[in-house]
Amino acid sequence: xxxxxxxxxxxxxxxxGHRACAGCAASIILRQxxxxxxxxxxxxxxxxxxEVVSTxxxxxxxxxxxxxxxxxxxxxxGSGIETTYRxxxxxxxxxxxxxxxxxxxxxxxxxxxxxxxxxxxxRRHDMLYLCYNNEAYMNTGIQRSSATPFGAHTTTSPAGTVxxxxxxxxxxxxxxxxxxxxxxVAQAAPHNWADFTKKVEKALTIEGPTFIxxxxxxxxxxxxxxxLSIKMSKLAAETCFWPLxxxxxxxxxxxxxxxxxxxxxxxxxxxxxxxxxxxxxNKHIVEEAQKEVDRKWNRLLKMAEAKI
Amino acid sequence: MKQVIMGNHALSxxxxxSRVQVIAAYPITPQTQVVELLSELCADKRLDAEFIKVExxxxxxxxxxxxxxxxxxxxxxxxxxxxxxxHEMIHWAVGGRLPVVLGNINRAMGPPWTIWTDQNDSLSQRxxxxxxxxxxxxxxxxxxxxxxxxxxxxxLLPSMVILDAFAxxxxxxxxxxxxxxxxxxxxxxxxxxYILDPKxxxxxxxLTGPDGYYELxxxxxxxxxxxxxxxxxxxxxxxxxxxxxxxxxEKYKLDDAEIVLIASSTIASTARVAIDELQEEGxxxxxxxxxxxxxxxxxxxxxxxxxxxxxxxxxxxISFGHGGIFAQEIKSALYNCKxxxxxxxxxxxxxxxxxTVEHIKEIVNDTIKSEKPEQDILWKGVKL
Numbered sequence: 001x002x003x004x005x006x007x008x009x010x011x012x013x014x015x016x017g018h019r020a021c022a023g024c025a026a027s028i029i030l031r032q033x034x035x036x037x038x039x040x041x042x043x044x045x046x047x048x049x050x051e052v053v054s055t056x057x058x059x060x061x062x063x064x065x066x067x068x069x070x071x072x073x074x075x076x077x078g079s080g081i082e083t084t085y086r087x088x089x090x091x092x093x094x095x096x097x098x099x100x101x102x103x104x105x106x107x108x109x110x111x112x113x114x115x116x117x118x119x120x121x122x123r124r125h126d127m128l129y130l131c132y133n134n135e136a137y138m139n140t141g142i143q144r145s146s147a148t149p150f151g152a153h154t155t156t157s158p159a160g161t162v163x164x165x166x167x168x169x170x171x172x173x174x175x176x177x178x179x180x181x182x183x184x185v186a187q188a189a190p191h192n193w194a195d196f197t198k199k200v201e202k203a204l205t206i207e208g209p210t211f212i213x214x215x216x217x218x219x220x221x222x223x224x225x226x227x228l229s230i231k232m233s234k235l236a237a238e239t240c241f242w243p244l245x246x247x248x249x250x251x252x253x254x255x256x257x258x259x260x261x262x263x264x265x266x267x268x269x270x271x272x273x274x275x276x277x278x279x280x281x282n283k284h285i286v287e288e289a290q291k292e293v294d295r296k297w298n299r300l301l302k303m304a305e306a307k308i
Numbered sequence: 309m310k311q312v313i314m315g316n317h318a319l320s321x322x323x324x325x326s327r328v329q330v331i332a333a334y335p336i337t338p339q340t341q342v343v344e345l346l347s348e349l350c351a352d353k354r355l356d357a358e359f360i361k362v363e364x365x366x367x368x369x370x371x372x373x374x375x376x377x378x379x380x381x382x383x384x385x386x387x388x389x390x391x392x393x394x395h396e397m398i399h400w401a402v403g404g405r406l407p408v409v410l411g412n413i414n415r416a417m418g419p420p421w422t423i424w425t426d427q428n429d430s431l432s433q434r435x436x437x438x439x440x441x442x443x444x445x446x447x448x449x450x451x452x453x454x455x456x457x458x459x460x461x462x463x464l465l466p467s468m469v470i471l472d473a474f475a476x477x478x479x480x481x482x483x484x485x486x487x488x489x490x491x492x493x494x495x496x497x498x499x500x501x502y503i504l505d506p507k508x509x510x511x512x513x514x515l516t517g518p519d520g521y522y523e524l525x526x527x528x529x530x531x532x533x534x535x536x537x538x539x540x541x542x543x544x545x546x547x548x549x550x551x552x553x554x555x556x557x558e559k560y561k562l563d564d565a566e567i568v569l570i571a572s573s574t575i576a577s578t579a580r581v582a583i584d585e586l587q588e589e590g591x592x593x594x595x596x597x598x599x600x601x602x603x604x605x606x607x608x609x610x611x612x613x614x615x616x617x618x619x620x621x622x623x624x625x626i627s628f629g630h631g632g633i634f635a636q637e638i639k640s641a642l643y644n645c646k647x648x649x650x651x652x653x654x655x656x657x658x659x660x661x662x663x664t665v666e667h668i669k670e671i672v673n674d675t676i677k678s679e680k681p682e683q684d685i686l687w688k689g690v691k692l
Contacts, residue, residue: 040506044374055514065504068513069373070400076367080374080382081504083358084330087380098506116370119363 002036002197010035011063018061019053023219023226025190025233026050026105026132032193033101033130036200039064041099042085044078046108047071049139050132071104072112075120075129078102082125099204100127105216106147107137110173121180121209128203128210131173134218142221146171149241150292151285152273154221159276164285169292177211178247184210186246190217191233195244195255202246215242223272235267240297245304252303261297264290310484315476316341318446318483319385319411319469322453324355325491326409329380332360332371336390337423338473339413343385365390369397369408376406377512379503381457385411387473388429389418395433398466402437402528404513407460407467407498409453410438414573415473416659424660425473427573427625431601431633437528439467439535440602442572446471446481447552454495455546455554459538461498463531473660475574486550494549532603539600556605558597559612561587565594566617568649569672572598572634575622575663582668593672598634606641613642616649620675622668624657631655631685652681656688663689 002010013034020027030050034041042065045051051068054061069077082100089097102120104113109131117129136154137143144157150169153159157166178185184206188196196214203210217232219225224232236242237256241264244256265286268274277286313321319342323331331350333343349355360375362368365386372382386394391412401408416426430440441456443449449471456467471477502510516524540555547553560580562568571579576597583595596612598605613619623632630636635653642648652675657663671688 042504042506051513052515055511057514057516057520060511060514062511063509065506065509066511067374067377067504069370069377069404070396073367073370073397076362076370077374079360079362079367080330080332080371080376080380081378083360083371084375084378084380087329087358088378115363116367119367122363123360 002201004193007032007035007197013039013063014054015061015063017059019056020049021220021226023229025216025218025229026134027053028190029132029214029216030103032190032197033200034064036197037099037101037204040096041101042067042081044069044074044081044100044102046074046104046113048105048108049134050103050105052139071108073116074102074104074108074113075117078127078129079120079123079125082127086126101130102127103130103132105138106131106133106135106145107139109133110147110171111145117177118180121177121182121211124208126207126209128200128212131213132216133213134216134221135170136221138218138221147173150289151277153276154273164276164282172296174213181250182209182211183207184246184248186212187242188212188244189215189233189237189242191230192237192244192256199246221273223275224270228270232267232270235262235270238262239264239267239293241267241293243297243300245300251307252300254300254304264293310482312480313446313483314341314478314480315446315449315471316413316478317345318449319453319471320345320349321485322450322469323383324349325486325488326383326454326457326495327381327492328355328357328383330358330360330372330375330382331384332362332368332375332382333384333386334362334365334368334390336365336387338415338477339385339387339390339411341477342411365394366397369394369401372408373397373401373404373406376401376408377404377504379498379500381498382408383411384408387413388415391429391433392417395436398433398436398438401466403524405464407457407464409456409460410466410468411453412468412470413473413477414470422659423473425475425624426658426660427633430468430470431625433468434602434633437465437532438602439465439532439600441467441469441600442598443469443471443476444574444577444597446476446479446483448554449476450483450485451546451550451552451554454491455539455542457498458495458542459535462538463535464500465528465531465535470573472574490549494546536603536605554599556600557608557612558599560595560597562594562596562612564592566592567672567675568594568596568613568616568619569622569668570596570598570619570634570638571622572601573624575624575657575668578663578665579622579668582665582672585665586669586672591672591676601634604637604641609638609641610645613638613649614645615647618652618675619649620652620654620671622671623653623655624663626655626658650680652678652686653684654686654688661689
C-alpha cells in the first residue's frame with residue numbers, strides 16, 4: 001500500500017486547472033484514484049460534474065487517456081475498452097495490463113447507468129467501477145436521486161410545508177452490486193485517504209470486476225461552507241450513516257468502527273439540505289432516519305461477525 | 309466459395325471476412341441469426357474476435373464505441389426497437405468519429421407490435437451522420453459490410469448496412485463468400501491515428517462550447533460528402549477484385565426511359581421484373597435503385613432525372629405529416645433544376661405488406677395514365 005509520502009511525491013495525473021467548485025470532494029477522490037492507479041490507466045467518465053469540470057475543450061485535467069461516451073453507459077463503454085486491451089494482451093501485442101476505470105456520479109451509477117453497470121459486472125470485465133456519490137444530481141442543479149438521503153431537501157424533493165423533503169430512504173447500491181457476486185466491492189470516503197487508496201489499489205490488483213462506492217460531500221448541494229467537506233465525510237462514517245467496509249469474495253468486513261457511534265443529527269445539523277429537520281414538527285423524520293441508520297449498521301455488524 | 313445462406317448469415321460472414329476484432333450486440337427478432345452465427349464463429353475460432361454479449365442495444369453501441377476508440381474493428385447488429393434504443397449512441401459514434409459498422413434488419417416500429425419489414429427504423433436515424441446502405445440481395449449484404457468498413461475507416465464515421473426483414477434476413481440465396489486473402493488485399497487493417505493509449509494520453513468527448521462545436525459539425529459534413537467519392541471508388545475497386553461492382557445508385561434499363569421508377573432494397577429487385585414486362589409492352593420505363601441513402605446521391609439523381617418525363621418513387625416508409633421519405637429527398641435534390649420532372653410519391657408495403665410485380669406495374673401504369681401527381685402521398689394497397 002502506498003504511504004502518504006509516496007503518494008504526495010507522485011506526479012498528479014488528475015491535475016489542477018479543472019473547474020470544480022471550491023471544496024468539491026469528488027475532485028479529491030479522482031486525484032487520489034489517479035495517483036494510485038498510475039500512468040497505465042484509462043478512465044471512462046459518465047456525463048456529470050466531474051466530466052464537465054475536467055474536460056472543457058480545449059483544456060483537460062487528465063494526464064491519462066480519458067473518454068466521455070454519454071451518461072448512462074460508462075460501464076458498457078469500459079467493457080469495450082477492457083475487452084479490446086484484454087484481447088491485445090492475449091495476442092502478445094502488449095505486455096503490461098492496462099487498468100480500466102469507469103466512473104460516474106450517483107446519477108450515472110445508481111439511476112440511469114444502473115443497467116449498464118449491472119451488465120458489465122455480470123460479464124466479469126476486468127475493470128474497476130467507481131461511483132462518486134454526492135447524493136443528488138448536482139451537475140444539473142441538485143435534483144433528487146435514488147442515493148439522496150431520507151428527508152433531504154433538493155430542487156425536486158423540496159422541503160415544503162406539507163412534504164418535508166425526500167420521502168424515501170436511499171438505495172443500497174453497494175449491497176446491490178455485492179449481490180452480483182463479484183470479487184471485490186467496497187464503500188469508502190475521502191477523509192480516510194489511507195483506507196480509500198488501499199481499496200483502490202486492492203481493486204486494481206484483483207482480476208475481474210470491482211466496485212467502489214465513495215461518498216462525495218458537496219458544499220453546494222449539501223449546503224455547508226466549502227472548508228468542511230472532509231469533516232462531512234468523517235461525520236458520515238462516525239455516525240455510521242456511511243460505513244467504511246468491503247465485501248471481498250462475498251465476505252463483509254468493516255474497516256472502521258467508531259468507538260462511540262455519533263447520533264445522525266450531529267451530521268445532518270451542519271447541512272442546509274436538512275435545515276428543516278431542526279424544527280419540532282419534523283422531529284419524527286430525524287427519528288425515522290436514525291432508526292434506519294441503526295437497522296442498516298446492525299445488519300452490517302451481524303454480517304461482518306458471521307463472516308458472510 | 310458459393311454457399312446458400314440467409315441474409316442474416318450473409319451479414320455475419322461479411323463481418324467475419326472483414327476480420328472484425330470486437331463485436332457487441334443484443335439479440336432481437338429478426339436479427340437473431342446474425343448474433344447466433346457470430347457466437348458460433350467465435351466459439352470455433354473461425355473468427356478470432358471478442359464478442360461482448362451486452363445487456364441492451366444502448367450498451368452494444370457504447371461498448372463498440374469504447375472498443376473502436378482503442379482502435380479495434382468493431383461490429384454490431386440490431387433491428388427496429390433495438391435501433392431506436394441505440395439511437396443516442398449512433399450520435400456518439402458519429403461525433404466521436406468512430407467507424408463502427410452496424411447491420412440493421414429493417415423492421416417496422418411498434419406499436420402495434422410487429423416484426424415485419426419497413427424502413428422507418430433506419431430512416432429515423434437519417435440525421436445522425438451514420439452512412440446508410442440499403443441492400444437488395446444477400447450477396448450485396450455481405451459485399452457491403454466489407455465495403456462499409458473500407459469507407460468508414462477512411463472518413464471516420466459509422467456505417468449502417470440495411471436489409472429487409474424476412475425478404476432477405478430469413479431468405480436463402482446463393483452467396484459467393486470470397487477468398488479471405490483477396491478480402492485482406494482489399495481491406496487493410498484499421499489503424500487510426502488517435503486512440504485511447506496510455507503511451508499517448510488524449511481526452512475524448514470533452515465539453516465543447518459554441519467556439520468549437522460548429523466547426524466539428526462542419527467537418528462531419530465534409531467527411532460524409534467525401535464518402536460519396538469513396539463509395540463509388542471502393543465499389544469499383546470491389547468490382548475489379550471480386551467481379552461485382554457497386555455505387556451510390558444502380559441503373560436498370562434507364563437509358564431511353566421517359567418514365568423513371570425509383571425504389572430501394574428488395575422492392576427494387578422485384579421492380580426489375582416489372583420493368584422487363586412493361587418494356588415488352590412497349591412502355592418507355594426504366595429503374596433507378598437508390599443503394600445509398602446517406603450520403604444522399606443528389607448529383608446522380610439530378611444527372612439521371614433532369615429532362616425525363618415522369619418519375620415515380622416507391623417508399624416503404626412514411627414520415628407522418630409529410631410523406632414518403634425517399635420521395636421527399638428526391639424532390640429536394642431536384643428543386644433547383646430547370647427541367648425537373650413531376651414526381652409521383654407512392655407509399656406501399658408498410659409493415660411488411662407484400663409488394664409484388666403486379667403492384668409495381670400498377671404504380672407505373674397509374675403514373676403513365678395521370679397527367680400530374682394529384683396528392684403528395686399516393687397510397688397503394690391500403691385497405692380502408
